[in-house]
Amino acid sequence: MTDPRVQLERIGPVALLALGAIAVDAGVRAALLASLDALDGDPRIGAVVLVTPAAGDAPTGADLGEEDAPALADLCSAIEGFARPVVAALAGCASGAVAELALAAHFRLAPPGPCLCFPGIATGTLEGGGATQRLPRIAGAEIALRLLLGGEPIEAGTAQAVGLLDGVVQGDVIEAALSLAERLAEAAVAPRPARDRGEGLADVAAYKAAVDAARGAGGGTAFARIIECVEAALVLPFQAGLGFERAVAEALHTAPEAVALRHVVAAEARFAGAPLDANNGIETVTLVGGGGSVAALGVSLLEAGFRVAVIASGNDGDVLSRIGATLSADLAAGRISEAERRDRLARLTSGIAQEGDSPDLVVRFASPDRRVPRLPVWADQTISATVVPPEDPAATVESASGADIRIVLTENFRAGCMVELVPAAAAPPDRLAAVATVFRGLGAWTFVQARTGRSLAGLLTDRFRSAADHLLEDGALPADVDAALEAEGYAIGPYRMLDREGLSAAFHARGAGAATRDPRDRYVALLDQLYLAGRTGQAAGQGFYDYPDGIPEGLASKTVEQFLHGTRREAGIAARPITPAEILERCLLALIHAGFTALSEGVAQSPDTVDLAAIYGLGFPRSLGGPMFQADRMGLQSVRQRFLHLARSEDARFWAVPPLLEDLVGRGAGLGDLAPAA
Structure with missing residues (x-):
């Protein structure tokens, strides 16, 4: 079987087998296997060079569903079992299935x-080509687990x-591989x-220690398997x-966690596909x-x-000191050089x-x-922006001129954090695009709002915290809510997060909204x-928790x-046992509810937008795919029934x-x- 993405050329005693496709799909696998079969019967060939292409960035998960095609594991076994030496020439970073082929050489x-x-962990899957067996035999358990569980590439020097x-x-590298193959x-x-290699298995105690350490670090189902x-x-x-490994790979491929992670990776790829304006003029x-x-x-x-x-504004004149301390810490940790530290300081002024x-x-x-620093008078071309909390961003700066x-x-x-840009009504689109480019360039997940004046992060946060x-x-107690959510995979519970950021912003936002709050709302x-009792958060040593x-x-x-006893007494509510399952369901349903509101009001452009905002803005578990993904998985009719039940029994x-x-x-x-929203 031939495929234009697989090219075979005979150069003296060496066969050059070039893979021109990143995706090792059924056609590529069949063509590679057919080429190997042909070469196996050619007595003139003494070695093979397998050229692998540089891989893309986005993992898509193992392709295990094509029953009539040769499996990746079978192809890797054919490469490994080839009767003459196979030299892999890595033209760039071999990733996923391509890395499996290289490892089989x-x-x-x-x-x-x-x-x-080996990025399969990002989608909760394994490629299933044998990497979990070959990597540790060559390099030991510590390196194998670092590659398979970390999903990050290994540098060539370290790999050697x-x-x-x-x-x-x-x-x-191809010429070097041809030369090596000719000598072989x-x-x-x-x-x-x-x-047949066993150097990575030689130190049994170290091997077991690496496995125990990885298991003790936690992680989801894919990590454990x-x-x-x-x-x-x-x-x-x-x-x-x-x-x-093959049985594990097949089980992981269809596991709910893997399905959810594939959804997230695909949503991220679509979200990140928007072009950046490299010439935004901001220096x-x-x-x-x-x-x-x-x-x-x-x-x-x-x-x-x-x-x-x-x-600097107010009493917070330590910004420069914090920046300097961070740069010094990066230098001490080897993340930057002294020359880089000096260059960055040279571009910093007060x-x-x-x-x-x-x-x-x-x-x-x-x-x-909610006080906003006054701006000096600058030229008209200066773009002005104001960082605000997610609660009602328009109200925070409504009296500030020029924002x-x-x-x-x-x-x-x-x-990697979430940044949401909420433009004022008169904000020029080119200025909005320029600021978006800056933050995307800094590695933030940058959401550009429609001109609703509302924040998607604010909608999700408000509903989530209200449900809690x-x-x-x-x-329930704050620790009950946080523990249940964190055990489910949330990055941090809502009350631990409030203590970490301080209760002041939330307190003042609630006060600003008091005049318009419907008295019928719970x-x-x-x-x-x-807050009024001085329990203002972790920095004060007390908030929802005590901090000795x-x-x-x-x-x-x-x-x-x-305090909670008094709150319940004033509301006429008798405390009852709250299970972790109830905490998880009501918090998830609150996010789903907020997602539907955001979609209907144009605050979110798509269900994917809601899911990514929940993941990057609220620490929602990637392994659950996002609240709207969960709504789809539950079935919209079932979600509606749950809302009706809670409306009758709760609020x-x-x-x-x-x-x-x-x-x-x-x-x-x-x-x-x-x-899609316009």
């Missing part, structure tokens, strides 16, 4: 840089040091299959180990405000090459620039009590009472329990069925039938 050469990557590469080639053929060197496969490599014969950024959030953004901007000025020297972008930070864009952060800035507050009033006053010295995670507080207003959900159920439609 007898020798491997690669240029400097990343060379092998641990035996996964036989050479790092500075020049043409002329010397009639026997193949060196990974199945991959660890089992690597452990099996030590105790099972090679073929039995391959069979064990200088002025930050106005104080505290850790200002410093965190400053560090990231300096790392990306921007010139940064800091204008105070207002000289008259007439306006920055390209000025970002000011609203204080927890083009509101930047909603749910945590201190870091690469209702659970407290019904009988309102739990516990947070207000704690040396216990940064906090302890459950008897004082908070007493008719809070759990009223969203009109969009009623419409979809009435039409027999699903979330996939929604037209």
Whole structure:
């Protein structure tokens, strides 16, 4: 069988087998196997060079569903069992199934840089080609588990040091592989299959210690099953180990966790596909405000090459010190060099620039009590933006002049966090695009809002926290809610998060909304009472938890329990037992409810947007796929029935069925039938 993506050329005693496709699908596998069969019967061939292409970034999960095609495991076994040496020439970083093929070869050469990557953990899957058996036999359990559980590529120099590469080639890697293959053929060197290697198994104690350490680190189902496969490599014969891995790979491929993770990866790929405006004209950024959030953004901007000025406000004059301390810590940890530290400091200044020297972008930070620093007078071309909490971003800056864009952060800035841009009505689209490009370039998941003035992160956060507050009033404790959610995979529970960020922002947001709050809405006053009693969060040593010295995670507080007793008494509610299952269901349904509201009001462009915002803004578990993914999995009719039940038994207003959900159920439609928002 032929396939244009697989090219075969005979060069003297060497066969050059070039793979021109990143995706090792059924056609490619069949063509590779047919080529190997043809070469096996050719007595003139003494060695084979297998050229693998550089891989893409997005893992898609193992392709195990094509029953009439040769399986990846069978193809890898054919490469490994080939009667003459097979040299893999890695043209770039071999990833996923391509890395499995390279690992099945007898020798491997690669240029400097990343060379092998096994990203299946991102989708909760295994490729099933035998990597869990070959990697530990060559390099030991620690390296194998680091690659398989981390999903990050290994550098060529490190790979050579641990035996996964036989050479790092500075020049043409294909020419080097051809030269090696020719020498092997002329010397009639026997193949060196990974199945017969055992250097990685030699230190049994170290092997078992690495397995135990990985198991103790936790993780989901895929983590546990991959660890089992690597452990099996030590105790099972090679073929039995391959069979064990194949069974695990097939089970993982259809597991709910893997289905959810594939959904997230696909949603991320679609979200990240929007082009960046590389020529946005922003080179200088002025930050106005104080505290850790200002410093965190400053560090990231300096790392990306921007010139940064800091204008401290209030009593938070330590921003520059925080930035300096972070750069020194990065230097000590080897993340940057001394030259890089000095370069970043050279691009950092304090105070207002000289008259007439306006920055390209000025970002000011609203204080927890919703006060916004005043801006100096700059040129008209300066883009102004204000960092605000997710609760009602429009209200936070409604009295601030010249704010083009509101930047909603749910945590201190870091690469990989959620950044939501909520433009003012008159914000020019080119300025919005320019700011979006800056934050995407910093590695943030940047959501650009439609001109609703509302925040998706705010909608999700408000509904989520309200549902949690209702659970407290019904009988749960803050530690009960946090523990249940964190055990499910949430990054952090809502009350631990409130303590970490401080209760001030939430308290002032609730106060600002008091005038428009419908008296019929259920309102739990516990947070207000704690704040007014001086329990303002972790920095104060007490909030929803107590924080004795040396216990940064906090302890459950008897004082908070007493406040809760009073809250329930005033509301006329008798506490009842609240199970972890009820906590999980009501918090999930609250997010689903908020998602439908966001979709109907144009605050979210698609269900995917809601899912990613929940994952990156609220720490929703990736392994659950997002609240709207869960709604689809549950069935919209079932979701509607749960809302109706909660409306009857808990709170008719809070759990009223969203009109969009009623419409979809009435039409027999699903979330996939929604037209993308403009």
